[in-house]
Amino acid sequence: xxxxxxxxxxxxxxxxxxxxxxxxxxxxxxxxxxxxxxxxxxxxxxxxxxxxxxxxxxxxxxxxxxxxxxxxxxxxxxxxxxxxxxxxxxxxxxxxxxxxxxxxxxxxxxxxxxxxxxxxxxxxxxxxxxxx
Ligand SMILES: [Zn+2]
Numbered sequence: 001x002x003x004x005x006x007x008x009x010x011x012x013x014x015x016x017x018x019x020x021x022x023x024x025x026x027x028x029x030x031x032x033x034x035x036x037x038x039x040x041x042x043x044x045x046x047x048x049x050x051x052x053x054x055x056x057x058x059x060x061x062x063x064x065x066x067x068x069x070x071x072x073x074x075x076x077x078x079x080x081x082x083x084x085x086x087x088x089x090x091x092x093x094x095x096x097x098x099x100x101x102x103x104x105x106x107x108x109x110x111x112x113x114x115x116x117x118x119x120x121x122x123x124x125x126x127x128x129x130x131x132x
Contacts, residue, residue, distance in 0.1 A: 021046065031092045034059045038095075038102050045102040045110060052104035056119070059092060063117055075101050075109045076122035083116060093117055 021039035028035040028048055035048035036059055047055025063082040070079070084093065093112045096102060101109045107123040 029095050031059055031095045032061065036095045038097055040097060040100075043100065043102055045096065045104050052108055056104060056108065056110065059095065060117060063092075066116070069118065074111075074118070074120040075103070076107075076120040078122070079118050079120045081116050081118055087115065090114060 021037075021042045021044050024039050024041050026037040026039045026046075028037040030036075034050065034055060036045060036055065037048070038045045046052070047059075050058060060082060062085045064085065066081050066083050068079060069081050084090065093114070096110055096112050096117075098112055098114055101111045101120065103109050107121050109120040111118045111120070
C-alpha cells in the first residue's frame with residue numbers, strides 16, 4: 001500500500017543515537033508487540049530491542065501518511081502527519097502521552113493529539129525512510 005509508515009533503509013543516518021532515559025523510572029507499554037517507553041521528565045521515547053526508527057515504524061505500521069504540516073512549534077523542520085486506519089482506534093497512539101513532543105533520537109520526534117500522529121525530523125533521509 002502507498003503512504004504507509006515504512007522503514008525502508010538498512011542503515012541509519014550517521015551517528016544516530018537512541019535517547020535512552022536511564023535516570024527515571026519508565027514503564028514500557030506494549031502495542032503491536034512493540035515495547036515503548038516514554039519519559040515525561042526527559043521528553044524521550046525509547047523502544048525495547050528496536051532502534052527508534054524501526055520501533056516507530058513497527059508501532060505505527062498501519063498508519064497512513066496524510067500529509068506534511070507547518071512546523072510551527074515543532075522541534076524540527078519537517079513534520080509528517082499520520083492517521084490510524086480506524087479513526088476511532090487510538091490505542092496505539094495512546095502509547096505516547098498527548099500534546100507533547102517526545103524525542104526518539106537526534107533526528108526524530110513524535111507527538112500525537114488523539115487524532116493525528118506527527119513525526120518531526122531534520123534529516124531529509126528520514127522522510128524517505130518513513131513515508132514518501
Ligand atoms: Zn527521564
